[in-house]
Structure formats: C-alpha cells, structure tokens
Amino acid sequence: MKVAFLGTGLMGQPMAQRLLAANIPVIAYNRTLEKLEPLKAAGAEIAAKPYQAIRAADCVILMLTNAAAIYSVLLSDRSSGAVQGRSIIQMGTISPTESKEIQDTVEIAGGEYLEAPVLGSIPEARTGKLILMVGAYREQYYRHLDLLKNFGPEPVLAGRVGSASALKLAMNQLIASMTTAFALSLGFIRRYGIEADLFMQVLRNSALYAPTFDKKLSRMLNDNYDNPNFPIKHLLKDTDFFIEEAKLADLNVHSIEGVKQIIEMAMKMSFAYADYSSIFAAIESGDHSN
Numbered sequence: 001m002k003v004a005f006l007g008t009g010l011m012g013q014p015m016a017q018r019l020l021a022a023n024i025p026v027i028a029y030n031r032t033l034e035k036l037e038p039l040k041a042a043g044a045e046i047a048a049k050p051y052q053a054i055r056a057a058d059c060v061i062l063m064l065t066n067a068a069a070i071y072s073v074l075l076s077d078r079s080s081g082a083v084q085g086r087s088i089i090q091m092g093t094i095s096p097t098e099s100k101e102i103q104d105t106v107e108i109a110g111g112e113y114l115e116a117p118v119l120g121s122i123p124e125a126r127t128g129k130l131i132l133m134v135g136a137y138r139e140q141y142y143r144h145l146d147l148l149k150n151f152g153p154e155p156v157l158a159g160r161v162g163s164a165s166a167l168k169l170a171m172n173q174l175i176a177s178m179t180t181a182f183a184l185s186l187g188f189i190r191r192y193g194i195e196a197d198l199f200m201q202v203l204r205n206s207a208l209y210a211p212t213f214d215k216k217l218s219r220m221l222n223d224n225y226d227n228p229n230f231p232i233k234h235l236l237k238d239t240d241f242f243i244e245e246a247k248l249a250d251l252n253v254h255s256i257e258g259v260k261q262i263i264e265m266a267m268k269m270s271f272a273y274a275d276y277s278s279i280f281a282a283i284e285s286g287d288h289s290n
Helices: 012-021 033-041 050-056 067-073 096-108 122-127 138-148 163-191 196-204 211-221 232-248 254-268 276-284
Strands: 003-006 026-029 059-062 087-090 112-115 131-135 156-159
Touching: 003 012, 003 050, 012 026, 012 033, 012 122, 026 033, 026 050, 067 096, 087 096, 087 138, 096 112, 096 163, 096 232, 112 131, 112 138, 131 138, 131 163, 156 163, 163 196, 163 211, 163 232, 163 254, 163 276, 196 211, 211 276, 232 254, 232 276, 254 276
Parallel strands: 003 026, 003 059, 059 087, 087 112, 131 156
Antiparallel strands: none
C-alpha cells in the first residue's frame, strides 16, 4: 500500500516519518515545500500537486490545518477526480459537522472516508504513542487498524464519522480549561508570595493534580513559550469549534467562553505562534475586561 500524506507540518512530518520507518511507501505533499525536505531525505516521494499524490496512492492521510484547507487540497476540481477508489483518513482537528460534510463529498466523489484525530503532540508523534480516536464503520476501522497503529498502539473506535471529532474537541476543551485554571491558580499564589514549589507539593498530593501541570510549569515560570508543540492559534481554533458544537448540543458554554477571552488576549499579546502555556502571560497581565 502506498500512502499519500497531505500536510507535513508540526505533527504531519513526524507521523509521515513513522510510515517511512515501517517501510510503507509515502508520497507527500505540502504547500510549503521546505517542510518536505526531511521526508525526501528519508525516502519519501514528493508530489508537486496534491492530485498527483492522491492519484499515486491507495490511501490518503490528511493532516491539514482546517476544513478549508481540506477542501482546497483534497476536494478541488482537479483533486476530487483522483479520490475515486481511495481511502481518505482525516487526522486533523475539525468539527463533527465539518467531518460529516467532508465524508458526504468524498463519497460522492467515489472514495471512502474515515476520521482519526489524535491526542498528543510532537514527542508522541515521533515515538508512535499518540492516542487515536477513530470515527468509521467497524469494518473500515479493522481494515485500517494496522496502518493506524504506526501512530499509536491502541486506536479507539469512537463510533461513526463525527464521533471521533467530537471526542477530540472534548479533550481539547479540557486542555484549554485546565491550563487556564492552573495558570490562574499559579498567578494567584505568586501574588500572595507563596512559592511555586510549595504550591506544586500540595497539588501533587491532591486529587486535583494532572501531569500536564508539571509539563507546563517551567514554561510559565520562565516565560519560555518558544518551540511550541501546540500553538495558541490552534487552541483558539479548536475552542471556537467546541463552543459552536456545544451550543448546537444545547449546553451551557459560559465557562469555556471565559477561557476563550483569555486565549484571545494571548493572541493580542503576539503569542499566536507560541506554546499554549502562554495563557499564563495573559493571566498575569491582569483583568482588562472593564
């Protein structure tokens, strides 16, 4: 099986590297050509146009920024004709509504579609330890399971298309809310002259502790938000998706809307491309809501 990998950015590149390491032929496409160089050096075939990659492959993996990019790269007039007879696996973060709409378009074009968004960041992508949530028919899930296991040891079948996208957004809502809550508590104890070490000692011994707090602590204390595994602008995008879908589900979204305001403040402070732990900088800048 040859795999077309469309989108070789922060996550796509190490994921495509995993396939090459498993001796799976890869033909890669990315709008920014420089990002393809490491894959070319590792033995990947490079496509100048997305339809060339799609046409040359049996299976197409998408790791693109958003639904607009998917329509542009996969479902343009030129590319959609190449989709027929191919399996399309969408692995980026989009909304359940968008995922189901893309499924309809792919199926009209004669292809099959499943979603497999991932939880984890660059280190997990490099080591094949991502958590995969799959939205597909059971038969599709089992047929693609060996391929998906290159990215994570135990891909989970969440249900039909849309279910995995919803599960992924639920997880990213927790990323946004938990990081903001931790940043606020950290800022609070610092204002009161309490050492971060003491705060963390109490926190680690409580039921409130989550390992992500330790992962982000040093970044926050040292104002070190460079080399992000997950940039603020992507967290804002996913938070918007969650709010939109949660409103459709008739849920109260006031808490995450407050978190969104803080993320937007981090964006205004020029942290768009910084690690999402830069939420702490927005927290420490004070309340500017009035």
